[in-house]
Amino acid sequence: MLLVGLTGCTVTLLSAYDPGTDQMTTALQRSVADHIEALAVEEAPACLYENYRAFYRQQHVDVGALELRVNAIDRNQPTIVQVSELKSALSRFELLHQAASDRKRCQSPAELQPAASGLNSTFGAILKLEIAKQRGGKTAT
Secondary structure (H helix, E strand, O other): OHHHHHHOOOOOOOOOEOHHHHHHHHHHHHHHHHHHHHHHHOOOOOOOHHHHHHHHHHHHHHHHHHHHHHHOOOOOHHHHHHHHHHHHHHHHHHHHHHHHHHOOOOOOHHHHHHHHHHHHHHHHHHHHHHHHHHHHOOEOO
16 A cells, blocks of 8 residues: 555656756856867967956856856755866866966966866766756756
């Protein structure tokens, strides 16, 4: 009898798929990837941090908007944690760019690759979770 009663109950552990989170994350990934590709081919002084200060400011604004969005969705803790990691990873990448620029040099492709890989892993984790949510339920509004 207990089994019959339980089969009618649905337990929702995660929020539903949110197309806004998906779209915002994809746009951020494209912007960061484009930035890294540009840095890989630039020469000093064009590659120096000062020339990219506005880029980093915009990325922090965009990640902040994403963070606000994911925090507003109930049962969204795994995504909240991932976006927090993205925020930290972007800040670490910015610090590496500043450090290279303080020495008046560009970051080499060998320096950029691990940062790009780490950022892409974080973007990928967010998107993978959102896609899994999409298979599991309705979209958030």
